[in-house]
Amino acid sequence: MGLPWRPISWASLVIAVSVTYRQPVFSRQLFLWAFASSWLLSFLGWAVWAIFLWPKLFSSLRSLPGPNDNHWLMGQFPKIGAEATGLPMMEWSVCSFHHPKRFSEVLVTRNYDFEKPNSIRWSLGRSTVVEISGWASRVTLDIIGVAGLGRDFGAVRDPNNPLTKTYEYVFKPNKQAQILAVLGLLLPGPIVNALPLKRNGDIAEASAVIRATCRQLIEEKKANKTRSTDILSVALESGAFTDDNLVDQMMTFLAAGHETTASAMTWAIYLLCLHPDVQSRLRDEVRRNLPSPNDTGTSVSAPDIDHLPYLSAVCAEVLRYYAPVPMTLREAVRDTTVDGVHVPRGTRIMLCPWSVNKDASLWGPDASSFRPERWLGAGSGSGGASSNFAYMTFLHGPRSCIGQGFAKASRLHTSWLDRRLSLDSQTGTSTTRRNWRSRVVSRRAGERFAGAHACRFGMVSHLEI
Numbered sequence: 064m065g066l067p068w069r070p071i072s073w074a075s076l077v078i079a080v081s082v083t084y085r086q087p088v089f090s091r092q093l094f095l096w097a098f099a100s101s102w103l104l105s106f107l108g109w110a111v112w113a114i115f116l117w118p119k120l121f122s123s124l125r126s127l128p129g130p131n132d133n134h135w136l137m138g139q140f141p142k143i144g145a146e147a148t149g150l151p152m153m154e155w156s157v158c159s160f161h162h163p164k165r166f167s168e169v170l171v172t173r174n175y176d177f178e179k180p181n182s183i184r185w186s187l188g189r190s191t192v193v194e195i196s197g198w199a200s201r202v203t204l205d206i207i208g209v210a211g212l213g214r215d216f217g218a219v220r221d222p223n224n225p226l227t228k229t230y231e232y233v234f235k236p237n238k239q240a241q242i243l244a245v246l247g248l249l250l251p252g253p254i255v256n257a258l259p260l261k262r263n264g265d266i267a268e269a270s271a272v273i274r275a276t277c278r279q280l281i282e283e284k285k286a287n288k289t290r291s292t293d294i295l296s297v298a299l300e301s302g303a304f305t306d307d308n309l310v311d312q313m314m315t316f317l318a319a320g321h322e323t324t325a326s327a328m329t330w331a332i333y334l335l336c337l338h339p340d341v342q343s344r345l346r347d348e349v350r351r352n353l354p355s356p357n358d359t360g361t362s363v364s365a366p367d368i369d370h371l372p373y374l375s376a377v378c379a380e381v382l383r384y385y386a387p388v389p390m391t392l393r394e395a396v397r398d399t400t401v402d403g404v405h406v407p408r409g410t411r412i413m414l415c416p417w418s419v420n421k422d423a424s425l426w427g428p429d430a431s432s433f434r435p436e437r438w439l440g441a442g443s444g445s446g447g448a449s450s451n452f453a454y455m456t457f458l459h460g461p462r463s464c465i466g467q468g469f470a471k472a473s474r475l476h477t478s479w480l481d482r483r484l485s486l487d488s489q490t491g492t493s494t495t496r497r498n499w500r501s502r503v504v505s506r507r508a509g510e511r512f513a514g515a516h517a518c519r520f521g522m523v524s525h526l527e528i
Contacts, residue, residue: 166452213284393414
């Protein structure tokens with residue numbers, strides 16, 4: 064239930080005009096006082112309704128079970144912010160019996176009833192112990208540049224080039240970014256973006272740098288008549304996009320594509336460090352079946368990678384165990400239902416792949432264990448899960464991740480690393496779940512989802528399925 068600032072502003076304007084119209088002489092001071100007073104009173108009335116009355120007395124979701132220790136204003140946000148990403152959702156008791164049905168309704172059968180809200184923010188993993196994520200980010204930026212835009216950005220060779228530094232800043236979490244993420248749940252995007260905060264100014268400058276780079280690439284593609292198979296060239300040849308459309312698509316492709324793939328690569332290296340037996344078996348398979356990078360005149364094709372079953376199993380298990388995007392959300396754009404429960408317009412549906420991907424009722428008693436073998440053998444295409452909706456890394460339905468093929472194709476990076484290097488973590492031991500945030504990645508998520516109950520997150524109505 065976001066702040067209805069437009070109706071409040073229009074009502075306050077009407078009241079202010081009515082008050083000043085009755086005076087013999089127009090008073091600007093009286094007009095501003097009347098507008099501000101009516102706006103403030105309307106806001107307070109809405110806050111009482113949204114925080115106390117609606118969720119406890121009138122919401123159709125009020126009867127669903129959920130946590131009882133809600134903060135009166137912030138709901139479960141303090142706990143989510145203090146714990147490692149996804150940990151509260153894993154520890155809350157959930158009714159998992161209907162999970163697959165509810166996911167299928169939100170993501171597939173009723174997907175057009177639920178859209179991503181404009182305020183959604185992704186917080187992607189960054190390494191703080193062994194700085195592998197910086198290298199992973201630059202590698203995937205170069206690869207997605209070549210595959211998607213036909214340009215090698217040279218991020219690996221030059222980590223200080225403008226585009227690399229820009230993305231490094233954009234994805235670096237800080238206090239102001241967290242504050243803006245929370246405000247984005249309550250206020251319209253234009254208002255949040257207009258706040259005089261340094262983070263907003265820096266993001267605007269970063270956006271300008273990225274947009275300028277994208278426009279330059281478009282102009283170069285138009286001037287170069289050579290036929291190419293990268294995504295930008297194909298889009299230009301289709302004639303279905305304006306330059307502004309292409310810039311927007313390219314920015315989405317770069318931002319959402321390279322950093323999530325880099326996050327997956329970072330987690331893969333981390334898990335290989337913690338499981339030397341998996342690392343050894345994977346190295347043996349790669350060395351038996353792929354030529355050495357030092358062999359001249361040889362190359363590795365996609366079919367070669369597809370014929371490495373243990374590599375595929377390791378990558379599938381990494382993506383299950385640590386989904387690159389741990390949480391996301393949908394917002395009901397109209398009144399609808401989920402599993403027979405009425406969901407009012409404006410309700411946000413929280414999806415937590417980290418929780419669902421480790422649900423023992425869907426994956427079995429070893430759901431919390433890293434075990435690539437679950438993806439091997441006959442009938443193991445689902446990893447042994449009881450439902451297609453147990454594997455939520457790429458979501459499902461028309462709005463599922465379009466880059467899942469690209470992410471899976473990046474198996475080649477894992478095979479190359481494991482062929483050439485023996486990996487180990489700094490301490491050689493696993494960190495506790497509570498220390499994930501500081502020891503391995505810094506993740507902040509302003510989104511909440513567990514599975515089968517309703518919760519309050521600040522003044523926004525949420526349904527967790």
